[in-house]
Amino acid sequence: MSRDTASGDRHSSIWHNPDFRRFLSxxxxxxxxxxxxxxxxxxxxxxxxxSSLLVGVANFLLLSPWLLQFAAGPVVDRVSVxxxxxxxxxxxxxxxxxxxxxxxxxELSIGLLFGVVPVLSLMALLLTPVQTATLPQIxxxxxxxxxxSLLATATLGLDTVFEAVGGLLIPTLGITALFLADxxxxxxxxxxxxxxxxxxxxxxTVDVDASDDIDETGGVDGGGFGDAFRAYAxxxxxxxxxxxxxxxxxxxxxxxxxxxxxGVMLAVLPAYAGTFGGGEAFGGAQTYGxxxxxxxxxxxxxxxxxxxxxxxxxxxxxxxxxxxxxxLWVGSVAAxxxxxxxxxxxxxxxxAGANGVLVSTLNQRVFxxxxxxxxxxxxxxxxTATLPVGxxxxxxxxxxxxxxxxxGVAVFGFAFTGAAFLLxxxxxxxxxxxxxxxxxxxxxxxxx
Numbered sequence: 001m002s003r004d005t006a007s008g009d010r011h012s013s014i015w016h017n018p019d020f021r022r023f024l025s026x027x028x029x030x031x032x033x034x035x036x037x038x039x040x041x042x043x044x045x046x047x048x049x050x051s052s053l054l055v056g057v058a059n060f061l062l063l064s065p066w067l068l069q070f071a072a073g074p075v076v077d078r079v080s081v082x083x084x085x086x087x088x089x090x091x092x093x094x095x096x097x098x099x100x101x102x103x104x105x106x107e108l109s110i111g112l113l114f115g116v117v118p119v120l121s122l123m124a125l126l127l128t129p130v131q132t133a134t135l136p137q138i139x140x141x142x143x144x145x146x147x148x149s150l151l152a153t154a155t156l157g158l159d160t161v162f163e164a165v166g167g168l169l170i171p172t173l174g175i176t177a178l179f180l181a182d183x184x185x186x187x188x189x190x191x192x193x194x195x196x197x198x199x200x201x202x203x204x205t206v207d208v209d210a211s212d213d214i215d216e217t218g219g220v221d222g223g224g225f226g227d228a229f230r231a232y233a234x235x236x237x238x239x240x241x242x243x244x245x246x247x248x249x250x251x252x253x254x255x256x257x258x259x260x261x262x263g264v265m266l267a268v269l270p271a272y273a274g275t276f277g278g279g280e281a282f283g284g285a286q287t288y289g290x291x292x293x294x295x296x297x298x299x300x301x302x303x304x305x306x307x308x309x310x311x312x313x314x315x316x317x318x319x320x321x322x323x324x325x326x327x328l329w330v331g332s333v334a335a336x337x338x339x340x341x342x343x344x345x346x347x348x349x350x351x352a353g354a355n356g357v358l359v360s361t362l363n364q365r366v367f368x369x370x371x372x373x374x375x376x377x378x379x380x381x382x383x384t385a386t387l388p389v390g391x392x393x394x395x396x397x398x399x400x401x402x403x404x405x406x407x408g409v410a411v412f413g414f415a416f417t418g419a420a421f422l423l424x425x426x427x428x429x430x431x432x433x434x435x436x437x438x439x440x441x442x443x444x445x446x447x448x
Contacts, residue, residue: 014139014143014146014147014150017138017139019138019196019197019198020138020139020147022192022193022195022196023134023138023192023193023196024150024151025192026085026089026189026192026193026196027151027189029185029188029189029192030089030185030186030189031162032162032185033092033093033096033181033182033183033184033185033186033189034124034182035162035165036162036178036179036181036182036185037096037120037178037179037182038062039178039288039289039292040099040175040178040179040182041058041062041113041117042055042058042059042062042266042270043175043270043288044113044175045058045110045113046270046271048110049110051395051399052267052268052270052271052394052395052398052399052403052406053395053396053398053399054110054395055267055268055270055271055395056267056268056391056392056393056394056395056396056398057114057391057392057395058113058114058117059263059266059267059388059391059394059395060263060388060389060391060392060395061114061117061118061121061388062117062121062388062391063121063263063384063387063388063391064118064121064388081130081134081137081198082193082194082196082198084130085130085190085193085196086190086193086194088123088124089186089187089189089190089193090186090187090190091123092120092123092124092186093183093184093185093186093187093190094183095116095119095120095123096120096179096182096183096186097179097180097183098112098116099112099113099116099175099176099179100176100179100180100183103175103176103179104176134198135147135148135151135364136364137198138196138198141365144361144364144365145306145307145310145357145361145433145434146307148306148307148357148360148361148364149303149304149306149307149357151360152299152303152306152353152356152357152360162296165289165293242367242375243375243378243379246441247426247427247430247441248379248441250420250424250426250427251359251427251430252379252382252383254416254417254420254421254427255382255383255384255417256382256383256384256385256386257386257412257413257416257417258413258414258416258417259383259384259385259386259387259390259413260386260387260389260390260393260413261390261410261411261412261413261414261416262387262390262410262413263386263387263388263389263390263391263392263393263394264390264391264393264394264397264406264409264410265390265394265407265410265413266390266391266394267390267391267392267393267394267395267398267406268394268395268397268398268403268406268407268410269288269291269292269407270288271398271403272291272403272404272406272407273287273288273290273291274287274288274403287338290338290342291341291342291345293342293346294342294343294345294346294349295345295346295349297346298345298346298347298348298349298350298352298353299349299350299352299353299356300353301350301353302349302350302351302352302353302354302355302356302357303353303354303356303357304353305350305354306353306354306355306356306357306358307357307361309354309358309433310358310361310432310433310434311432311434311435312432313430313431313432314358314362314430314431314432314433314436315421315427315428315429315430315431316421316428318355318417318418318421318427318430319418319419319421319422319427319428320418321350321351321354321355321418322351322414322415322417322418322421323414323415323418323419323422324351325348325349325350325351325352325414325418326411326414326415326418328344328345328347328348329344329345329348329410329411329414330408330411331344332344332345332348333404333407333408333411348414358433361433362433362436363375363379365433365436365437366436366437366438366441367438368438394406394410397409
């Protein structure tokens, strides 16, 4: 039972739910910190090396731990979400202090960056399945679309706007100040998450199979590493079996191609911000910030309008919006002015923001709460495993053919996805998210 339903507060505003307010605020603050850290890291690599290839490597290290996101799902389904959130924030806050300390002592180097970045990313990989699993526990079903919209704004939109702000602040405050601010945000987020109250059945207990023997202390008899690993592997298999043979497999494939192209874009964006057209100066860190800001604002707008689109058939909607984004992206790269490039680039990302809200809501409507964490983890890994690969590819392509050409090539993510939803009958027939249920997707699970 979700918390606002249990409290009898079902029909009041979503903002009357104190646990949702704290959770959303914590996500907002921690994503502010992540954004400052990401932009500072990537720009520092480009500033020190002027190499798209090394920026691609850095972005690969930022993103590669997310290949393990599938393994995070069973953890989220079995441990205290609140303790997990608080612990992750405190751990990241301590580790990120390595950067200002190294800068103060004169030891800040590319090697240090490449060593610490994966550690921070590993700590962050649990956040996406945690978000997916937490919302249904603190919100009633009729508020999930609105909750996902607000969460997407805080995690997929405003974080990129903060990256834009970080890019604009680098020349004024410097890299060290951004890293210190980042460490502070993790501490604030930990305090906010510590105040979130999640129903005990979802937050404090561990589900075990009925066949397990329970000892007098409440533990699993014969526990130990072997049993724990087998239970963990069973959880992963259960999540994969729910997805097998469904249209979600095809959706994950289109998302994988999309994220491959996104990785290419992220790798070449700093260099693209430094050159425009025939070599005219494009504004350095400031323009990098503007492009990141357009990226974020576009997704914020999409996240805001996403709930209003849940009555439209998802398949045709996805095809139309992706093909529209393709046209906008091509126009952005071909534009002859910085202003037009930034505006068109931002508009191209509006459909992606809306889609994030719709997919999250679809998952929560179709899949049972008991497997939602591992489903989110498996889908997240399958969909985004190509993102770090795309960053490496983008670094190579940008180094060989130039940033502008590589930026144009990255449009294939939108183009492929739009064409797939237009031409594949199974994808085209996906119903409206607002009307979706498990029976329409051949989802098989044993609800106990």
